Amino acid sequence: MGCQTPSGWSCEHLPYLVEIDNYGKEEPVNVADTTSYFPWGWDEISWFAKQPEKYRNEWLQYVWQWMKKTDPDGHIEMPGIRGICCPNKTGNTYRANTRSAQSPYGYNQEETIKAIWASDKVR
Structure with a gap:
């Protein structure tokens, strides 16, 4: 079937990028609101940052493989x-x-990200 971009070029499958978004928070800040459009009461990266380190690492591996x-x-x-x-x-x-x-505020996903990229196979 394929697709055509607005600029006119065609391809079989259009590549796309998914990110953990940081779209902010309405007032009051620093308070989760699960009744709003925020999936977990926070924007996506704030939700991710609040998770335990082990879960953040496992989640990154999971979402990479799932995609x-x-x-x-x-x-x-x-x-x-x-x-x-x-x-x-x-x-x-x-x-x-x-x-x-030297960098006391790291969330410790650096090694997990490096391992994910190192294990990735080019298709």
């Missing part, structure tokens, strides 16, 4: 640094890097 299996034309953008709007001690910023004395 590869479900639609190989879709791609997951790994979270590197994103603004968050939930209570935290990190200056309202999610950082995937490994926590260290």
